[in-house]
Amino acid sequence: MADKVSNRDIFFNPFSKDNPVIVQVLGICSCLAVTAKLEPALVMGISVIAVLAFSNVIISLIRNTIPTNIRIIVQLVVVAALVIIVNQLLLAYAYDVSKQLSVFIGLIITNCILMGRLEAFAMGNKPWPSFLDGVGNGIGYTIILVIVGFFRELLGSGSLMGYKVIPQSWYDAGYADNGLMILPPMALLVVACIIWVHRSYNKELQEK
Amino acid sequence: MINKQSNVYTIIYITVMVIIVGAALAFTAMSLKDKQAENADADKMRQILQSVHLTTDRATVVQDYHKYITSTIVVNSLGEQVDGTEAFAINVAQEAKKPFEKRLLPVYICTLPDAGTKYIIPLAGMGLWGPIWGYVSLDSDGTTIYGAFFDHQGETPGLGAEITKPEFTNQFNGKEMFKNGMFLPVTVVKKGQMPQGEMDYVDGISGGTITSKGVGAMLDECLQPYKAYLESLSKQ
Numbered sequence: 001m002a003d004k005v006s007n008r009d010i011f012f013n014p015f016s017k018d019n020p021v022i023v024q025v026l027g028i029c030s031c032l033a034v035t036a037k038l039e040p041a042l043v044m045g046i047s048v049i050a051v052l053a054f055s056n057v058i059i060s061l062i063r064n065t066i067p068t069n070i071r072i073i074v075q076l077v078v079v080a081a082l083v084i085i086v087n088q089l090l091l092a093y094a095y096d097v098s099k100q101l102s103v104f105i106g107l108i109i110t111n112c113i114l115m116g117r118l119e120a121f122a123m124g125n126k127p128w129p130s131f132l133d134g135v136g137n138g139i140g141y142t143i144i145l146v147i148v149g150f151f152r153e154l155l156g157s158g159s160l161m162g163y164k165v166i167p168q169s170w171y172d173a174g175y176a177d178n179g180l181m182i183l184p185p186m187a188l189l190v191v192a193c194i195i196w197v198h199r200s201y202n203k204e205l206q207e208k
Numbered sequence: 209m210i211n212k213q214s215n216v217y218t219i220i221y222i223t224v225m226v227i228i229v230g231a232a233l234a235f236t237a238m239s240l241k242d243k244q245a246e247n248a249d250a251d252k253m254r255q256i257l258q259s260v261h262l263t264t265d266r267a268t269v270v271q272d273y274h275k276y277i278t279s280t281i282v283v284n285s286l287g288e289q290v291d292g293t294e295a296f297a298i299n300v301a302q303e304a305k306k307p308f309e310k311r312l313l314p315v316y317i318c319t320l321p322d323a324g325t326k327y328i329i330p331l332a333g334m335g336l337w338g339p340i341w342g343y344v345s346l347d348s349d350g351t352t353i354y355g356a357f358f359d360h361q362g363e364t365p366g367l368g369a370e371i372t373k374p375e376f377t378n379q380f381n382g383k384e385m386f387k388n389g390m391f392l393p394v395t396v397v398k399k400g401q402m403p404q405g406e407m408d409y410v411d412g413i414s415g416g417t418i419t420s421k422g423v424g425a426m427l428d429e430c431l432q433p434y435k436a437y438l439e440s441l442s443k444q
Binding site: 036037040065066067068069070073074077078081084085088089091092093095099156157179182 | 212213217218221222225226229232233236237240243244247248250251266364365366367414415
């Protein structure tokens, strides 16, 4: 972050030009785990936005006090504490959602986007830009999750958000859901297709 | 100016941080505990009622539970009633690890206005990724299944997780547990196959083979100790 970047860019860049999933290729593992259906993908995205924004702010607030040799540990403790609090809140106020996400909430801790943003941004910036950066990157991550979840649920289960969208007459005519779409490898192939489309639109991202 | 790279600073820093974070987590856990336990109980009641085909929502589930579940009893593997334990509080997953004769076996007795008395038996077992559990309700003859409900912690969405769907659970309706005087709990087999033995069976989920097998094993493991109790029901 050598150049002075405007707050607007900090917020909007991660949506596309600097997207954490398809440009920086971070957070791939969770992208693979929660996208078999659209709804968990969406809730996971929202949880990541919340955790990322708050951990960015907290780390940014204490950035000048952190001893450099244990900074990764400090970051991890902050993220882990926030994730557990989110999980506890979901258990108390949104029991059904928390049951659906089960282990994936805990796995936010291991999401590389979080550590990446804390290390690359929050450690060197003031709280407000850090908050915008957290929300922006969280949204960038959510966008990709939702796109992947959309295609996997539509082609794999013939439904969206749990509602059947492919009419019964198609099945009667011989159409079948593609079971392969539900399996994890297809998440990577869908992400790869998104990267392909994205890079052919954004020529400056193509490697020489 | 403090030297932020010194060992003393680092140790003090990490100690203070751990104390603050620990206190914050303990506070959150303590203050939300009652609400979480309430949710967990309400969810258990919802699942129990689901096994007799009653769908309730969070607002009315406690009321409905007390309306339809007229009594609960605990029995042992000899079919005798055991006093002193509340059926609802029994951890079925823990009990399922014990040998048959040491298990406490809860039975929920449910009275439905249009279908009479049903006996609900809780189940607990293992799927592919983690625990699975469920409830089966039996008609008052102790052999015909009236309804079944299954749930899981982390089975694969779209594959193993399909055991919660009515397409799977409704297959159990009307299956028999006693065949020619033999106690043979319903089992789960791969679509198109038949079990070895004369027991009733249902089709497993394609792509969710291990979870389906887990359901079959759970039914066998958790229903076997009820044999004596169910026999006493069928004689009545």
